[in-house]
Amino acid sequence: xxxxxxxxxxxxxxxxxxxxxxxxxxxxxxxxxxxxxxxxxxxxxxxxxxxxxxxxxxxxxxxxxxxxxxxxxxxxxxxxxxxxxxxxxxxxxxxxxxxxxxxxxxxxxxxxxxxxxxxxxxxxxxxxxxxxxxxxxxxxxxxxxxxxxxxxxxxxxxxxxxxxxxxxxxxxxxxxxxxxxxxxxxxxxxxxxxxxxxxxxxxxxxxxxxxxxxxxxxxxxxxxxxxxxxxxxxxxxxxxxxxxxxxxxxxxxxxxxxxxxxxxxxxxxxxxxxxxxxxxxxxxxxxxxxxxxxxxxxxxxxxxxxxxxxxxxxxxxxxxxxxxxxxxxxxxxxxxxxxxxxxxxxxxxxxxxxxxxxxxxxxxxxxxxxxxxxxxxxxxxxxxxxxxxxxxxxxxxxxxxxxxxxxxxxxxxxxxxxxxxxxxxxxxxxxxxxxxxxxxxxxxxxxxxxxxxxxxxxxxxxxxxxxxxxxxxxxxxxxxxxxxxxxxxxxxxxxxxxxxxxxxxxxxxxxxxxxxxxxxxxxx
Amino acid sequence: xxxxxxxxxxxxxxxxxxxxxxxxxxxxxxxxxxxxxxxxxxxxxxxxxxxxxxxxxxxxxxxxxxxxxxxxxxxxxxxxxxxxxxxxxxxxxxxxxxxxxxxxxxxxxxxxxxxxxxxxxxxxxxxxxxxxxxxxxxxxxxxxxxxxxxxxxxxxxxxxxxxxxxxxxxxxx
Ligand SMILES: Cc1cc2nc3c(=O)[nH]c(=O)nc-3n(C[C@H](O)[C@H](O)[C@H](O)COP(=O)(O)OP(=O)(O)OC[C@H]3O[C@@H](n4cnc5c(N)ncnc54)[C@H](O)[C@@H]3O)c2cc1C
Ligand code: SF4
Numbered sequence: 303x304x305x306x307x308x309x310x311x312x313x314x315x316x317x318x319x320x321x322x323x324x325x326x327x328x329x330x331x332x333x334x335x336x337x338x339x340x341x342x343x344x345x346x347x348x349x350x351x352x353x354x355x356x357x358x359x360x361x362x363x364x365x366x367x368x369x370x371x372x373x374x375x376x377x378x379x380x381x382x383x384x385x386x387x388x389x390x391x392x393x394x395x396x397x398x399x400x401x402x403x404x405x406x407x408x409x410x411x412x413x414x415x416x417x418x419x420x421x422x423x424x425x426x427x428x429x430x431x432x433x434x435x436x437x438x439x440x441x442x443x444x445x446x447x448x449x450x451x452x453x454x455x456x457x458x459x460x461x462x463x464x465x466x467x468x469x470x471x472x473x474x475x476x477x478x479x480x481x482x483x484x485x486x487x488x489x490x491x492x493x494x495x496x497x498x499x500x501x502x503x504x505x506x507x508x509x510x511x512x513x514x515x516x517x518x519x520x521x522x523x524x525x526x527x528x529x530x531x532x533x534x535x536x537x538x539x540x541x542x543x544x545x546x547x548x549x550x551x552x553x554x555x556x557x558x559x560x561x562x563x564x565x566x567x568x569x570x571x572x573x574x575x576x577x578x579x580x581x582x583x584x585x586x587x588x589x590x591x592x593x594x595x596x597x598x599x600x601x602x603x604x605x606x607x608x609x610x611x612x613x614x615x616x617x618x619x620x621x622x623x624x625x626x627x628x629x630x631x632x633x634x635x636x637x638x639x640x641x642x643x644x645x646x647x648x649x650x651x652x653x654x655x656x657x658x659x660x661x662x663x664x665x666x667x668x669x670x671x672x673x674x675x676x677x678x679x680x681x682x683x684x685x686x687x688x689x690x691x692x693x694x695x696x697x698x699x700x701x702x703x704x705x706x707x708x709x710x711x712x713x714x715x716x717x718x719x720x721x722x723x724x725x726x727x728x729x730x731x732x733x734x735x736x737x738x739x740x741x742x743x744x745x746x747x748x749x750x751x752x753x754x755x756x757x758x759x760x761x762x763x764x765x766x767x768x769x770x771x772x773x774x775x776x777x778x779x780x781x782x783x784x785x786x787x788x789x790x791x792x793x794x795x796x797x798x799x800x801x802x803x804x805x806x807x808x809x810x811x812x813x814x815x816x817x818x819x820x821x822x823x824x825x826x
Numbered sequence: 827x828x829x830x831x832x833x834x835x836x837x838x839x840x841x842x843x844x845x846x847x848x849x850x851x852x853x854x855x856x857x858x859x860x861x862x863x864x865x866x867x868x869x870x871x872x873x874x875x876x877x878x879x880x881x882x883x884x885x886x887x888x889x890x891x892x893x894x895x896x897x898x899x900x901x902x903x904x905x906x907x908x909x910x911x912x913x914x915x916x917x918x919x920x921x922x923x924x925x926x927x928x929x930x931x932x933x934x935x936x937x938x939x940x941x942x943x944x945x946x947x948x949x950x951x952x953x954x955x956x957x958x959x960x961x962x963x964x965x966x967x968x969x970x971x972x973x974x975x976x977x978x979x980x981x982x983x984x985x986x987x988x989x990x991x992x993x994x995x996x997x998x999x
Contacts, residue, residue, distance in 0.1 A: 354980070354981035354982060354983050355980070355981060357964060357968050458993075458994060459994060460988075460993045460994055461992075461993065461994060461995065461996040464994065464996050464999055465996070465999065468999050497987075497989075498986060498987030498988075498989045499987045499988040499989040499993040500982050500983050500987035500988065501982055501987070501988060501993075502982070502983070508983045509983075509987070618998045619977065619996075620996065621977070621979075621992070621995075621996075623978065623979065624979075624982075624988040624991070624992060624993040625988055625993035625994070656978060656980070657967055657973055657976050657978040658964070658967050658968045660967075661963055661966075661967035662963050662964075662967075667959075669887045669888060669950075669959055670886075670887070670889070670943060671889055673888070674888050674889050674890050677890070677967075677976065678890060678892070678976070680976040680977060680978060681976060681977030681978070743999065
């Protein structure tokens with residue numbers, strides 16, 4: 303039975319956003335008997351609704367509200383109104399994600415200690431470490447059904463993977479496999495359907511083989527009778543009382559009417575752009591710089607990973623679009639080895655795009671025969687993606703635009719990002735290794751392509767031991783306001799080299815445990 | 827935009843007044859047709875010459891020799907509207923002025939692709955060029971009809987994915 307709570311019920315936990323962080327937190331709390339109202343800006347789409355069509359799917363699911371950009375990153379020029387590729391739907395970006403699920407390496411939890419001070423970077427150690435997180439990672443891998451963990455076999459290698467693997471092994475790489483993927487790989491190791499190699503992981507998995515909060519955690523939470531998900535409900539502001547405790551949220555409901563939902567605890571999980579924007583848009587007389595912002599770190603330290611792609615063109619067909627989009631990884635460059643000319647490391651992962659997205663992302667803005675001759679060989683292409691640790695910088699930040707407004711008249715977010723020299727050195731190293739991999743298997747041409755709008759968005763409400771250096775403590779609780787939590791990727795102190803979602807999920811499971819026990823103890 | 831915008835045409839007569847474009851024929855009657863009369867496009871608001879110019883521009887911006895003119899026509903057909911009319915007229919004037927400055931009669935009158943590309947380079951930072959180019963990214967490449975030309979197979983769910991249809995059939999490695 304799906305719960306229904308009153309707007310004046312001030313005993314509920316309100317969660318804003320139902321993606322990797324919010325969706326998991328909602329279910330975990332509901333399982334523990336905590337009453338939850340989850341407010342989600344987007345609508346509800348299930349596997350039968352997903353579209354095997356890149357632009358149509360993007361139109362169906364992507365967050366396209368007004369946003370502006372600045373900084374020297376190329377995205378600001380190529381996609382000035384679309385800094386990120388994020389989903390607005392129940393389940394959040396876990397509908398579009400590819401499923402790559404890997405743990406941080408131990409040294410990455412302590413970037414400042416292990417890399418030392420880097421000029422221009424705002425490095426900091428997380429207040430938690432690998433040992434603390436290990437049991438939560440175990441639970442997250444179990445929840446997501448991650449391949450190559452537990453008893454779950456790896457996925458079979460696709461054409462794109464086979465080219466990638468042969469290239470990697472030719473260069474002497476040894477940590478090469480079909481990835482740790484939140485995709486069911488066999489009929490009897492989980493309760494989802496096994497992957498049918500459809501090749502549209504980025505568009506929502508129509509088989510439900512890939513984990514997404516939309517059709518796992520959300521309905522499981524609703525089945526407890528403790529979770530009410532209100533879709534098409536866009537939170538505009540968080541309210542507080544004279545003691546500074548948060549008390550309610552104002553949101554625009556599906557008819558555009560402003561509603562107020564009371565709350566005992568509020569958890570913000572709107573992704574790394576919307577979460578700080580909401581805190582900033584909630585400024586009041588008592589908190590003129592926005593909620594939980596005494597450190598002035600809200601919106602700062604925006605990270606998006608060092609990314610970019612490499613494509614190899616061969617004299618024979620590869621047909622990279624057939625099969626799982628990202629089931630392939632090389633981890634040999636993921637360690638920290640400053641002799642390469644940069645701190646931190648990167649992963650290389652298989653990637654394929656359909657022809658329409660390939661045309662959009664191959665070299666945005668380019669035209670003429672150099673561009674089109676690449677596309678002419680689409681059938682003979684293999685592709686990979688770079689995911690590396692970018693460095694937090696104070697001025698890479700989300701701020702409120704002075705002029706631009708969204709459809710509700712709320713100040714739109716501006717996303718400012720410039721590459722750190724360390725990011726550029728890492729990207730160039732990775733490009734060269736990717737090209738070498740494909741050349742080693744006989745590519746007749748290999749070329750790098752620039753980063754596309756950010757899919758990994760991190761860091762704008764970062765976790766810190768010292769309240770002056772970050773926004774939340776080691777539980778994701780804001781340093782300033784005891785009953786206000788951050789529950790998404792914006793908590794990340796540093797980004798590490800790994801795709802972030804497994805860590806977001808592990809943190810959400812851990813946070814649910816903490817919130818439930820603090821509520822039981824009556825401390826919040 | 828879909829193929830509904832294209833009408834088959836058999837009236838060879840229309841083709842007799844073919845203008846200087848190499849691949850296209852512009853008639854005086856609001857039609858633009860393929861030299862072999864395999865298809866034709868009717869323009870309502872802009873002139874056939876303007877449509878022919880846009881199509882040539884589209885091909886010079888994203889030249890794919892295996893992609894027939896009709897797909898470039900579909901990609902720019904949307905500019906034949908009251909909303910775009912003035913933008914198109916001004917943009918093509920700018921384009922032709924750039925052609926004249928480089929010693930040609932007009933952009934369409936230029937016989938060689940490399941010379942037309944030089945003219946396009948002269949206007950590539952302008953709004954007109956950027957609008958047309960950006961529009962082509964979806965206008966051209968999101969036409970399902972051209973995907974097979976590139977080997978791309980599109981939707982696969984209804985066919986059961988690729989698990990039994992070659993996701994790992996590479997045989998030359
Ligand atoms: C194409 C693609 C592929 C990816 N592949 C991978 C991968 O393989 N591995 C990996 O680890 N990660 C991957 N990611 C990234 C991953 O999806 C994100 O890291 C993750 O979903 C972020 O979780 P989150 O909880 O921070 O935010 P989200 O999952 O984005 O959820 C935020 C939710 O909050 C809602 N919201 C925002 N503002 C408001 C508001 N004001 N009121 C109400 N609701 C609001 C949004 O609509 C959204 O539903 C991929 C992303 C994309 C786009
Ligand atoms: S390839 Fe597998 S995981 Fe990806 S969409 Fe298809 S069935 Fe789902």
